[in-house]
Structure formats: C-alpha cells, structure tokens
Amino acid sequence: MSEPGETRPLAIVCGGGKFPIEVARAAAAAGRTPFLVGISGAADPAIEAFAHVWLRIGQLGKLFSTLSDRGVADVALIGGLTRPELGDLRLDWGAIKRLPELALAFRGGDNHLLAGIAAIFEREGLNVVGAHEIAPRLLAPLGPIGARAPTPQAEADISMGAALIAALSPFDAGQGVVIAKGRVVAVEAAEGTDAMLARVAALRDARRLRLSGPAGVFVKAPKRGQDLRLDMPAIGPETVAAAAKARLQGVAVAAGAVLIAEREAVARAADASGLFVAGYAP
Numbered sequence: 001m002s003e004p005g006e007t008r009p010l011a012i013v014c015g016g017g018k019f020p021i022e023v024a025r026a027a028a029a030a031g032r033t034p035f036l037v038g039i040s041g042a043a044d045p046a047i048e049a050f051a052h053v054w055l056r057i058g059q060l061g062k063l064f065s066t067l068s069d070r071g072v073a074d075v076a077l078i079g080g081l082t083r084p085e086l087g088d089l090r091l092d093w094g095a096i097k098r099l100p101e102l103a104l105a106f107r108g109g110d111n112h113l114l115a116g117i118a119a120i121f122e123r124e125g126l127n128v129v130g131a132h133e134i135a136p137r138l139l140a141p142l143g144p145i146g147a148r149a150p151t152p153q154a155e156a157d158i159s160m161g162a163a164l165i166a167a168l169s170p171f172d173a174g175q176g177v178v179i180a181k182g183r184v185v186a187v188e189a190a191e192g193t194d195a196m197l198a199r200v201a202a203l204r205d206a207r208r209l210r211l212s213g214p215a216g217v218f219v220k221a222p223k224r225g226q227d228l229r230l231d232m233p234a235i236g237p238e239t240v241a242a243a244a245k246a247r248l249q250g251v252a253v254a255a256g257a258v259l260i261a262e263r264e265a266v267a268r269a270a271d272a273s274g275l276f277v278a279g280y281a282p
Contacts, residue, residue: 008073008127010134011035013063014043015079018261019131019138019234021046023078026135035070037063042081057081060102061094064124075126076134077230080192083113111172111223114230130229131259138263140235140279142255146267148276150250153181154217158252158280160184161219169224175233178248180216185209193220193235197242204247214249214274221254221282228257235277236261237269244273255279 010032014020020036021044027034028050036043036052043054055063067075085106089095095102098120105116118128132139143149150158157179164177164184174188178200185203188196197218203209220233235253243251251270253260258279260266270277 009033009035009071010129011037011067011070011072011075013037013039013075013077014047015039015077015081016042016044017079017234018044018236019259020044020078021049022138022261023076023131023135024050026137030134032134035067035072037066039079039081043079056090058089058091058095060098060120061092064094067124067126073127074129075121076129076131077114077117078131111226111231115227118227118230128229130232132228132232138259138261140253140255140258140260142279142281145260145263145277145279146270146275148250148270148274150217150252150276150278154249154252154276156182157217158219158278161217161252162221162254162280162282165219165221166224169226172223175222175226176218176220178216178218178246180209180211180248185216193218193239194242197239197246197248200246200248201242211247214247216246216248218243218246218248218251219253220251220258222257232257232259234259234261235266237265240266240269240273240275240277243275244269248275250276250278252278252280254282257282 012020012024012034014036024034036047036050038047038054040054040056101120105113121128161177161179176188176193178185186196186200222233
C-alpha cells in the first residue's frame, strides 16, 4: 500500500465531533486540498467550509462514484458514529451490490466492522489512511499537558488501567477505564467515554463510590492489535469537563496512540479544573 503523499487527492469521511475539521485544517495547512464527505445526522455543518458532499450512511455507491469522479486516492474515516443495524440502513444500489461484504462486516464487534468497511474501500482502489498520518500534531505527547503532573498514586492507577485495557482487548470492549487507588471503578463499553464518566459522577453523587476529594484516573488507550487508521481513540475539552464532574484526579492517554482535539483548550480546562492530563508511554 502506498504512503499518503502531500499532492495525492484526499477525502475525509466525516462522522461526529471536531476531529474531521481539525484533520481537514491540518491537511490544508500541509498543502493538500481535502474533500469532505459529511455523514448526514452525524457530521458537523462546519465541514461546509471545505469542498464537500452530504451523504446518508447507506449511500455507498454514490460515495464511491463521487470519490472516483474527483480522482481521490487517499481516504480517511474520522469521527464518531452510532453503530447502525444493517437492516435499518437505506442502501443505494451500490451498497446493495456489496451487501454480502457488508453483512460479513456487521457480524462482529466494532473492530471487525471497521476492518470490513476498510476492506471494501481498499477493493475500490482507495488507500485508507489514519488521522495520525494526516495530522501527526494531534497525537498525544509524552508527559503532562498543562500545569499538573500525575502523583505517584495516579501513576500506579495509570499502569493498572493500561494493563486492564490490554487484557480486555480480545473482547473488543471500550478503550477507556477509570481506576481509583488500585480499584477498577468503570470500564467503557458501548456507552462511550462521556456516558461512562457521567456514570462515575453519578456514583460519587449518590455516595455509592466513597472517595475523599479528587481521586481516580481516566485512562484511554487503543486496544491491542487495533488498526489505528480506523479507530484511534481521542479526547478533547469535553473529556476533561466530564472527568472534572466525576471528581477524578486526572486523565492519562497513551502517548503517540491517542488524538487530542484542541490541545490548548484541553490544557486550559485541565488547569482550571485542577486536573492533570498526561501522555504515558504505552
């Protein structure tokens, strides 16, 4: 597979969140002209600042014909999507022709689904690239982001959290856990990061989780063997706000393997909330 070049036509298939826009800006700053494909009902309307098209999630045929017409060579799949059921999709003829491949992709966890979708793109002659290849400056650095660093207890919790994510990897579970003083408090699954952290906040508010003061660390990392082109974990200012509501001590992410949206805003939010945000060596 060829490496993405600065002059190769690039398309970004945009799910929800700010990352598709940030990656598009980074691509433009590097001299590329990204074409954005907005998934209706998910993507931010801000994609319209770039050359773009809006498509329903089931319009696979129209997607490939559009990319072909524009001579797209590299494609990135960026942003969050609620996993649909195959039977709920309004498939166009291009998707119907690929129904056996789609059905096979849907028979498994999220990693299996994403790998199956990527394989369909590659069979169309497209080079699937990751956000980190287009915008490496968005990758989490090693060490603190902001004024605070993890305490020795937090460092121990980070190590435990990283080990837990690695151990859960064969089950295709979530990419985040909350560890407090050596205790597993929460594991991210289908609900996602924000809902998991809200659950921790509710437990503390109900005093079902008795911890004095800020305590615990949210640890975020990719699963072992995860294809980072397709599903690289990410955090942003909203993650810091949710961690603060859960009265955690901080947020730790695998350096070089997690994306950070709006890094300066993340650092400001962490400092204002009295939390640390830090990249650890995976």
